[in-house]
Amino acid sequence: MQRREFLWTSVALAAGVMWPAGRSMAAFDPSPDNGWRVFDVTTRVEVLQADGTTRAWLPVPSVQEESWIRNMGNLWQGNARTARLLRNPEYGAEMLYAEWATAEKPVIEVTSRIATRDRAIDLSRIGKAAPLSRAERNLTTRATKLLPTDGIVRKTALDITRRARTDQDKARAIYDWVVDNTARNPKTPGCGLGDIRFMLETGDLTGKCADLNALYVGLARAAGLPARDVYGIRVADSRFGYKSLGKSGDITKAQHCRAEVWLAAHGWVPVDPADVRKVMLEEPPGGRGLNDDMVVDARKRLFGSWEMNWLAYNTAHDLPLPGSRKVTLPFLMYPQAETAAGMLDSLDAATFSYRITSQEITARS
Numbered sequence: 001m002q003r004r005e006f007l008w009t010s011v012a013l014a015a016g017v018m019w020p021a022g023r024s025m026a027a028f029d030p031s032p033d034n035g036w037r038v039f040d041v042t043t044r045v046e047v048l049q050a051d052g053t054t055r056a057w058l059p060v061p062s063v064q065e066e067s068w069i070r071n072m073g074n075l076w077q078g079n080a081r082t083a084r085l086l087r088n089p090e091y092g093a094e095m096l097y098a099e100w101a102t103a104e105k106p107v108i109e110v111t112s113r114i115a116t117r118d119r120a121i122d123l124s125r126i127g128k129a130a131p132l133s134r135a136e137r138n139l140t141t142r143a144t145k146l147l148p149t150d151g152i153v154r155k156t157a158l159d160i161t162r163r164a165r166t167d168q169d170k171a172r173a174i175y176d177w178v179v180d181n182t183a184r185n186p187k188t189p190g191c192g193l194g195d196i197r198f199m200l201e202t203g204d205l206t207g208k209c210a211d212l213n214a215l216y217v218g219l220a221r222a223a224g225l226p227a228r229d230v231y232g233i234r235v236a237d238s239r240f241g242y243k244s245l246g247k248s249g250d251i252t253k254a255q256h257c258r259a260e261v262w263l264a265a266h267g268w269v270p271v272d273p274a275d276v277r278k279v280m281l282e283e284p285p286g287g288r289g290l291n292d293d294m295v296v297d298a299r300k301r302l303f304g305s306w307e308m309n310w311l312a313y314n315t316a317h318d319l320p321l322p323g324s325r326k327v328t329l330p331f332l333m334y335p336q337a338e339t340a341a342g343m344l345d346s347l348d349a350a351t352f353s354y355r356i357t358s359q360e361i362t363a364r365s
Helices: 134-141 151-161 167-181 196-202 209-222 273-282 293-301
Strands: 036-047 054-060 069-078 082-087 094-100 107-117 227-234 255-263 267-271 310-314 336-339 352-361
Touching: 036 054, 036 336, 054 107, 054 310, 069 082, 069 094, 094 107, 107 310, 134 227, 151 167, 151 196, 151 209, 167 209, 167 255, 167 267, 167 273, 196 209, 209 227, 209 255, 209 273, 255 273, 255 310, 273 293
Parallel strands: none
Antiparallel strands: 036 107, 036 352, 054 094, 054 336, 069 107, 082 094, 227 255, 227 310, 255 267
């Protein structure tokens, strides 16, 4: 057994853990006033067909924002010869790296504790955020392998924002365009890939969160707005009655990518057009239209707010896996593993088994 970085630091949360009495379950209304919640999230990985030296990389929470998410430590155990936390220097993305020798049955488990609080930005107020550093602006406006900012992406972005006068107008116009013109495809494997040039060139604007929210981020960058994907996983049911926007207990397949855009008056603003489309497709009885009350409510609130029944792993693109055979991932949202035969498919249970669970921690008085 190996245990490191287990810093279950106490945080002054107890006063805000309880939700306000009488709040309508039908009203989608994320607000910091709803208080803090604390979760333990456990990822257990087993490599079923080990071959030679085996390696694994498990994402752990690495987004730390005092107003809405606080990382409180990690504990891990297993039979790995080596297990340690690694941090990507460019994006700050953290992962637990584990390595096993030949003929072992690889098993590793990590538990992360986080505290979260709903985000909600008052976009009507007039303000001025502290400016982004040059390095962060460059990082969040540049093209990546799957998020080009030239060609059809730039043309589409300029067409969408041609009447917009402010950065907020541009950000909103792109959000509305993505909501109006895309669709969630339940047959897309996992959360999708996010190849936005392919989407625009083929006209196939369907997919899941890593496709639709990546489209938002790429278009925003092409329009000159800093923007980023935030990769994570749902950890609890929605408190607002939206069955499609939450998952508790076994969250193995609850990965979810969100997006942020930088506005001069507000700083980083949360958005999630992909979840609007998820509500349309999946919210019972399914097949809801854009004028449906639940869709209208979600659409209004998902430009500027997030319900934080969700853990943020990282914001990394084109992420090299340290110790691997020169493998670079488009993003890190699933556990990854490699044997002598090569990288395993993280969506293939025949060779690579993992289970992720969440548990909400009740505050003690």
